[in-house]
Amino acid sequence: MKQAKLIIADSEKDANLYYATQFLAPDSFIFVQVDGKKILLMSDLERDRAKSQAKVNEVLSLSQWIKKAAQRAPRGSSFLAAVDLLLKEYGVTSIQVPSNFPLMHGDELRQCGYEVQAQNDPFFEERTIKSEEEIQKITQTQRSTEQALEAAIQIIASSEIKDNFLYAHGQPLTSELIKKVLNVSLMGFECVAQHTIVAGGKDAVDPHNEGSGHLRAHEPVVIDVFPQSAKTRYFADMTRTVVRGNPSDKVKKMYQAVREGQEIAFLRIKDGVDGQAIHEEIMNYFGSIGFDTGEKDGRMQGFFHGTGHGVGLEIHEPPRIGQSSWILKTGMVVTVEPGLYYLDAGGVRLEDMVVVTSTGVKNLTQAPKVLEV
Amino acid sequence: MKQAKLIIADSEKDANLYYATQFLAPDSFIFVQVDGKKILLMSDLERDRAKSQAKVNEVLSLSQWIKKAAQRAPRGSSFLAAVDLLLKEYGVTSIQVPSNFPLMHGDELRQCGYEVQAQNDPFFEERTIKSEEEIQKITQTQRSTEQALEAAIQIIASSEIKDNFLYAHGQPLTSELIKKVLNVSLMGFECVAQHTIVAGGKDAVDPHNEGSGHLRAHEPVVIDVFPQSAKTRYFADMTRTVVRGNPSDKVKKMYQAVREGQEIAFLRIKDGVDGQAIHEEIMNYFGSIGFDTGEKDGRMQGFFHGTGHGVGLEIHEPPRIGQSSWILKTGMVVTVEPGLYYLDAGGVRLEDMVVVTSTGVKNLTQAPKVLEV
Numbered sequence: 040m041k042q043a044k045l046i047i048a049d050s051e052k053d054a055n056l057y058y059a060t061q062f063l064a065p066d067s068f069i070f071v072q073v074d075g076k077k078i079l080l081m082s083d084l085e086r087d088r089a090k091s092q093a094k095v096n097e098v099l100s101l102s103q104w105i106k107k108a109a110q111r112a113p114r115g116s117s118f119l120a121a122v123d124l125l126l127k128e129y130g131v132t133s134i135q136v137p138s139n140f141p142l143m144h145g146d147e148l149r150q151c152g153y154e155v156q157a158q159n160d161p162f163f164e165e166r167t168i169k170s171e172e173e174i175q176k177i178t179q180t181q182r183s184t185e186q187a188l189e190a191a192i193q194i195i196a197s198s199e200i201k202d203n204f205l206y207a208h209g210q211p212l213t214s215e216l217i218k219k220v221l222n223v224s225l226m227g228f229e230c231v232a233q234h235t236i237v238a239g240g241k242d243a244v245d246p247h248n249e250g251s252g253h254l255r256a257h258e259p260v261v262i263d264v265f266p267q268s269a270k271t272r273y274f275a276d277m278t279r280t281v282v283r284g285n286p287s288d289k290v291k292k293m294y295q296a297v298r299e300g301q302e303i304a305f306l307r308i309k310d311g312v313d314g315q316a317i318h319e320e321i322m323n324y325f326g327s328i329g330f331d332t333g334e335k336d337g338r339m340q341g342f343f344h345g346t347g348h349g350v351g352l353e354i355h356e357p358p359r360i361g362q363s364s365w366i367l368k369t370g371m372v373v374t375v376e377p378g379l380y381y382l383d384a385g386g387v388r389l390e391d392m393v394v395v396t397s398t399g400v401k402n403l404t405q406a407p408k409v410l411e412v
Numbered sequence: 413m414k415q416a417k418l419i420i421a422d423s424e425k426d427a428n429l430y431y432a433t434q435f436l437a438p439d440s441f442i443f444v445q446v447d448g449k450k451i452l453l454m455s456d457l458e459r460d461r462a463k464s465q466a467k468v469n470e471v472l473s474l475s476q477w478i479k480k481a482a483q484r485a486p487r488g489s490s491f492l493a494a495v496d497l498l499l500k501e502y503g504v505t506s507i508q509v510p511s512n513f514p515l516m517h518g519d520e521l522r523q524c525g526y527e528v529q530a531q532n533d534p535f536f537e538e539r540t541i542k543s544e545e546e547i548q549k550i551t552q553t554q555r556s557t558e559q560a561l562e563a564a565i566q567i568i569a570s571s572e573i574k575d576n577f578l579y580a581h582g583q584p585l586t587s588e589l590i591k592k593v594l595n596v597s598l599m600g601f602e603c604v605a606q607h608t609i610v611a612g613g614k615d616a617v618d619p620h621n622e623g624s625g626h627l628r629a630h631e632p633v634v635i636d637v638f639p640q641s642a643k644t645r646y647f648a649d650m651t652r653t654v655v656r657g658n659p660s661d662k663v664k665k666m667y668q669a670v671r672e673g674q675e676i677a678f679l680r681i682k683d684g685v686d687g688q689a690i691h692e693e694i695m696n697y698f699g700s701i702g703f704d705t706g707e708k709d710g711r712m713q714g715f716f717h718g719t720g721h722g723v724g725l726e727i728h729e730p731p732r733i734g735q736s737s738w739i740l741k742t743g744m745v746v747t748v749e750p751g752l753y754y755l756d757a758g759g760v761r762l763e764d765m766v767v768v769t770s771t772g773v774k775n776l777t778q779a780p781k782v783l784e785v
Contacts, residue, residue: 157516
């Protein structure tokens with residue numbers, strides 16, 4: 040039984056395919072890994088560019104292989120016939136595909152007689168362990184993110200307070216404006232920021248609410264930015280929470296608790312530790328000081344998301360530090376982002392990115408943590 | 413046999429899921445359409461936001477359904493057990509899934525006894541026909557694109573020529589700089605432009621090469637911009653080709669031919685016409701005036717991509733105007749983008765977006781077409 044790995048996807052959307060080939064294309068193409076060789080079947084449109092850019096052993100012409108396959112036994116979708124022919128030439132009988140491999144292609148390949156097995160993530164185990172070069176790329180994106188965030192927080196810090204609302208240059212200071220400042224300045228660093236969160240008040244109690252409208256004084260504003268470098272394709276991810284004016288005692292305590300939550304993670308994370316245990320310890324700590332989690336008044340409140348996730352070519356990738364078991368390993372890059380959310384206080388979240396080491400963590404995030412601005 | 417539609421994906425990446433729910437989330441969630449009802453199974457993190465934002469009939473708690481399912485028959489992946497339970501409560505026996513539905517989930521659902529059928533695109537037939545509102549959103553993105561492009565072309569037009577290279581304010585004018593101008597100004601319009609193409613010389617002979625380095629005078633620069641509105645999620649797509657200085661006779665002829673190619677499409681496109689016939693007519697026209705297509709000197713040259721593609725929530729979506737048959741219908745929004753590429757001359761491409769009507773086309777693109785700037 041000879042095995043091959045097969046991906047059929049576009050590498051714009053599919054990080055595994057980009058990881059395997061280092062080649063970006065907006066339309067589906069075919070990747071086969073067999074006998075230690077990486078092979079692409081490319082359309083005429085992309086063939087020449089793939090030849091010069093893709094980090095693979097061979098770039099074949101899809102149209103030529105389709106012709107070849109059609110001469111032998113015309114049937115089914117023509118491009119899968121080309122894949123079939125290529126796999127048969129290598130004597131492949133069993134195919135490993137990623138968990139997101141399309142059912143439609145899987146069915147057709149099984150009809151051709153292959154054993155097709157979808158693998159759980161990570162498809163390439165080594166993708167969870169970042170090389171020095173990858174860590175450098177993530178750090179680069181992070182530095183740009185910090186510069187953009189600093190400018191955004193500066194605008195909030197220098198805003199005026201009138202009737203409990205914020206104003207900049209006499210104009211209402213809105214979530215939308217701060218988001219635009221962040222996204223435009225990140226684009227200036229060739230980083231693409233989407234769905235940036237600048238959420239005050241009740242908006243921030245939904246951790247994925249992007250926030251909208253006029254920002255208020257004296258209540259926490261959660262700023263969560265997670266751009267992807269257009270050049271290197273690596274993401275960064277960070278969150279800060281600030282209050283312009285005077286935070287309530289509850290918000291101050293929440294902020295302090297979230298900082299402590301981060302410290303628990305920084306102390307516990309190291310090679311060989313289970314992320315789940317860390318997540319539970321933070322959850323228990325929050326509970327022990329009165330910050331309970333659960334549904335209240337028809338809304339989830341407390342700490343109801345994971346403590347962290349891997350960051351790399353995807354913004355959310357393995358491992359997770361959360362409710363499922365996951366052993367952390369040296370070289371993983373993960374976020375540490377506990378948060379607390381209550382309808383009567385708003386949201387507080389702090390997020391740094393760290394590299395797991397044999398002895399602990401290396402924090403890639405340099406931005407200060409200051410609640411009152 | 414009762415049938416349901418099922419999507420398991422994240423709506424950031426999956427346009428069908430966003431189309432069906434109008435709800436954006438970065439992590440996978442579950443969509444079921446049964447008995448004319450749209451139902452979501454959402455994580456605790458996203459449930460409240462989905463309740464307020466998603467255009468569906470019901471938002472269920474995934475964690476509660478997982479618990480319910482575990483009490484009955486614990487097995488397999490817990491979230492699919494929840495899907496199974498929900499489908500059984502509705503008496504579903506057959507599931508329609510999109511072509512990109514993950515094989516892994518498909519296999520597990522089949523083990524639960526369902527007939528699972530992957531559908532060819534378009535999964536929602538109605539997605540190819542744009543409503544007035546959708547056309548307005550696409551047009552909005554297009555207007556921002558035109559403004560950004562005008563600024564970029566202005567920089568090229570006002571550049572200085574020294575030793576056959578372009579300079580702006582005494583600095584070398586590069587592809588990278590023009591791309592940054594385009595991408596940053598589009599972000600100012602809340603449009604996310606990625607992989608913008610500003611390609612001169614041989615770069616432009618690969619239609620998907622983004623271009624790099626110092627731009628030259630007297631040779632064509634292909635500028636292809638295709639941003640997505642961060643607000644509406646709708647894309648626009650346009651291409652212009654300019655020469656600063658004096659284009660060669662061949663380039664002038666290529667430009668004229670490509671304009672004629674567009675005109676052929678504008679004349680032919682209307683409700684009921686097959687896109688393939690239009691593509692072939694343009695290809696034949698190019699051949700008839702000496703612009704042949706094929707491999708030469710180890711490179712594809714001539715006109716070796718499609719004439720157009722649908723634009724909407726994805727930059728490339730059905731229909732296609734190209735080598736395969738596709739009947740165009742009133743309300744489809746498609747690009748018209750013939751191009752010619754030769755190693756001894758460079759690349760020329762022009763691209764407009766049009767709406768198919770019962771009598772012809774309505775061109776959504778207003779930007780002028782001027783070769784020499």
